[in-house]
Amino acid sequence: MPKSKKRSRRKRNNKTKKKLSKIKKIVKIFKQYPKIFPRGYFRFLEENLREKFQNKEIIFKNGVVLTWKKYKVNPGKYTKYNFQKGDIKINQLVNKKQGNGKAKKIFLKFLKKHANVNLILDVQINNKRAIKFYKKNGFRKVGTTKFGDLPGIIMKRKKIEKKQNGG
DSSP states (O other), rough: OOOHHHHHHHHHHHHHHHHHHHHHHHHHHHHHHHSSHHEEEEEEEEHHHHHHHHTOEEETTTTEEEEEEOOOOGGGGGGGGOTTTOOOOEEEEEESTTTTEEEEEEEEHHHHTTTSEEEEEEEEEEOOOHHHHHHHHOEEEEEEEEEEEEEEEEEEOOOOOOOOOOO
């Protein structure tokens, strides 16, 4: 086998190992919060994270994990909230060390980047800290949902319409 092929295969293997290492670190962060992420939550988490990395729908930086899904078709579950193709569903925002401001910094940057689309998320009703955080950042309750037996709410942040210069 030519050296260039061996090198590129080695490079691919190293990238895969790094990604797997990141996934293990992320899972460890999630496990810090058993009241929010019960044991059953982890059954598909690693595979979901692999998919998020592949689709570039994840930020993992400074112990903060942010995942999302940009809808390519109208999302049936959320259409009654005027959520449509191109809008983003935030799946997870988790900080290894709550209260250090790192999640807020990453989240605000994400909100600014995606200000031109509607954002929606689900949060457990007992996660008061998260609800307060999302409200501070422009999200409003629009509905209710369930996480298995646990009640939750659906929150939405409307897209920011760009002002047109009328003259």
